[in-house]
Amino acid sequence: METLERDLRELGRVRPPRGFVGRVLSAAGVGERYAELETVLGTFFVSWNRAGVTAAGRVRPSHAEKVEKLPSQVRFDLSGLTEFEQAVLRKTLEIPRGEVRTYSWVAREIGRPLAVRAVGTALANNPIPVLIPCHRVVRSDGVIGNYGAGGPEAKFKILDHEGARPDRLLELARRRTRFIGSRTTRIFCLPSCHAARRIQPENEVPFTDEAAARAAGYRPCLHCRPATLAS
Amino acid sequence: MEADLNELLAIDLEAGFEPLVRAYGQRLFAFVYAMSGNAADAEEIAQDAFVKAHRALRRYEPQRVRELSLNAWLHRIALNVLRNRLRGRRLRMVPLDGELSVSDRAPGPERQALERAALRELARQVSSLPEAHRAAVVLRCVQGLSYAEAASLLSQPEGTVKSNVHRGLATLRRRLDLSEVS
Numbered sequence: 157m158e159t160l161e162r163d164l165r166e167l168g169r170v171r172p173p174r175g176f177v178g179r180v181l182s183a184a185g186v187g188e189r190y191a192e193l194e195t196v197l198g199t200f201f202v203s204w205n206r207a208g209v210t211a212a213g214r215v216r217p218s219h220a221e222k223v224e225k226l227p228s229q230v231r232f233d234l235s236g237l238t239e240f241e242q243a244v245l246r247k248t249l250e251i252p253r254g255e256v257r258t259y260s261w262v263a264r265e266i267g268r269p270l271a272v273r274a275v276g277t278a279l280a281n282n283p284i285p286v287l288i289p290c291h292r293v294v295r296s297d298g299v300i301g302n303y304g305a306g307g308p309e310a311k312f313k314i315l316d317h318e319g320a321r322p323d324r325l326l327e328l329a330r331r332r333t334r335f336i337g338s339r340t341t342r343i344f345c346l347p348s349c350h351a352a353r354r355i356q357p358e359n360e361v362p363f364t365d366e367a368a369a370r371a372a373g374y375r376p377c378l379h380c381r382p383a384t385l386a387s
Numbered sequence: 388m389e390a391d392l393n394e395l396l397a398i399d400l401e402a403g404f405e406p407l408v409r410a411y412g413q414r415l416f417a418f419v420y421a422m423s424g425n426a427a428d429a430e431e432i433a434q435d436a437f438v439k440a441h442r443a444l445r446r447y448e449p450q451r452v453r454e455l456s457l458n459a460w461l462h463r464i465a466l467n468v469l470r471n472r473l474r475g476r477r478l479r480m481v482p483l484d485g486e487l488s489v490s491d492r493a494p495g496p497e498r499q500a501l502e503r504a505a506l507r508e509l510a511r512q513v514s515s516l517p518e519a520h521r522a523a524v525v526l527r528c529v530q531g532l533s534y535a536e537a538a539s540l541l542s543q544p545e546g547t548v549k550s551n552v553h554r555g556l557a558t559l560r561r562r563l564d565l566s567e568v569s
Contacts, residue, residue: 160560163509164421164528170506172416173430177408180434184441186404 182210182236190217191226195286196317197310202226202287207233212284214305232284240268244278251292254319255348255380258296264384280304291315298329320348328362335382337361337374344369349380392457397449404444408437411461414530418462421529422469422521424514432472436465459540462530466522466540512562520555527552 181187185203188210193200203211208231211217232249234242243266251257263275279290285305291314295301300322303311315322328336328347336352337344339359345352363369366376366383376383392410395403415436420429440461444452513521513529526537527548534552538545 160556160563161528163505164513164524165531166502167421167506167509167513168414168417168529168531170417170420170510171413172433173426176416176430176434177405177412179430180408180412180437181405183434184404184438186401186441 178235185217188217189224190222191224193226193286196314197286197306200286202284204230205233207231207235209233209284209287210236212287230287232288237283240266240271240274241278241281243268244275245282245284245288245290248279248282248288248290248293251289252350253289253292255346255350256292256294256315256320256322256325257346257380259293259301260296260384261346261381262293265381269384276301286314292318292320294325296334298326300326331362332364333362334365335363335369337363337369337372342374343377344374344382345377346380346382349377349382351377351379393453393455396444397452400441400444404441407440407457411457412437414458415461415465418525418530419465419469421510421513421525422466423473424511428472432468433465436461436468439464439468459532459536462526462532463540509563512559516555516558520551520558523548523551524555524559528556 182205187205188203189205191202191204193202193212198214200212200214201216202209203217204226210233232245234245237245244262247262247266259275259279260269260272262279263269263272266275268274275293279293280302282288282290282304285291285303291303291305291311293301300308300311300315302308312322325347333347335344336347336355337360338352338355339361340355343351344361344363361372361374363372363374369376392403392406396407397403412433416429416433419432419436420426423429423432443464447455513524516524522541523537526532526540527534532540534545534548538548541548
């Protein structure tokens with residue numbers, strides 16, 4: 157066979173990039189199953205496949221014919237996201253119910269302390285709201301911040317439902333109280349930390365910043381890790 | 388094997404679709420790559436074609452699925468996606484350096500790099516052929532379809548396809564000779 161024709165046949169043997177089949181299947185929604193989840197914000201439609209939950213939202217996916225029960229134990233399939241987005245969402249999953257953290261806290265915890273805005277963007281694009289609790293991340297100045305799944309009111313509502321007492325958090329922020337220390341343990345916490353909430357009112361010491369807490373001889377809590385500086 | 392795949396798709400699309408993508412993914416990607424000359428576009432277009440195929444299969448009656456000639460049908464869908472994409476926009480002339488690899492034997496890394504560069508150049512040349520010549524050359528010479536299959540896929544007489552292949556090949560030979568001399 158002539159060279160050109162042989163080369164053209166060779167062109168027909170070019171292979172697609174790694175992971176092509178998986179991306180096609182997930183783009184076509186193959187193997188996806190659907191569940192309805194009743195939440196304080198109303199009904200959410202959850203899609204999942206063998207790898208885990210891929211999406212949640214208020215709109216019923218057009219190809220969701222059969223609605224099933226969501227398994228009690230769910231994993232998350234974040235394979236369509238960048239490594240950074242995955243790190244942000246996985247970190248957010250660690251925030252306990254009833255507590256909140258700040259965008260800069262998430263940035264610091266994933267080792268990218270300067271990427272605060274990017275953390276905000278990654279959370280705003282959270283494909284699985286409610287199940288991955290991006291609502292538990294708020295601004296450092298205490299403002300609840302925006303929320304893709306229904307605006308700030310929805311975020312307030314779900315935090316209230318979880319027992320995070322957003323009204324109290326706003327009030328503390330207004331008084332510029334970032335941390336709360338315990339006179340008996342000499343430990344300071346984020347205000348929503350479950351340890352901070354066990355402090356008797358008469359032993360509560362408010363701090364406006366980390367330096368003040370340290371100067372008073374307090375050390376950061378190991379649960380909520382409120383400090384920006386290494387201890 | 389093809390008949391089994393048709394049967395599986397007809398009775399259980401969700402079970403049959405992954406085997407379909409595994410069986411035709413490489414062929415369809417290579418087709419779109421030769422047509423577009425760009426690896427990044429090719430992946431997107433090939434993926435889009437499979438998504439459209441999946442949507443169509445959901446609608447089709449089982450009998451229709453059983454009778455599909457899968458290879459030609461998938462190529463036709465990819466051709467439509469290509470046309471819709473390229474309509475109103477010039478082909479990108481500089482291909483992105485996507486990771487391309489060619490199956491079979493394993494020559495040394497330098498030779499591989501040379502071959503990849505040569506393939507990219509060839510894909511670039513093929514993708515800049517006039518549309519009628521390009522589709523004919525790619526279906527016949529890159530994808531190895533018969534003239535009859537290519538003609539039916541393009542809804543053209545066999546004679547037209549033959550002459551388009553010859554003219555396309557002539558253009559390619561001329562351009563590749565020129566680029567070797569310069």
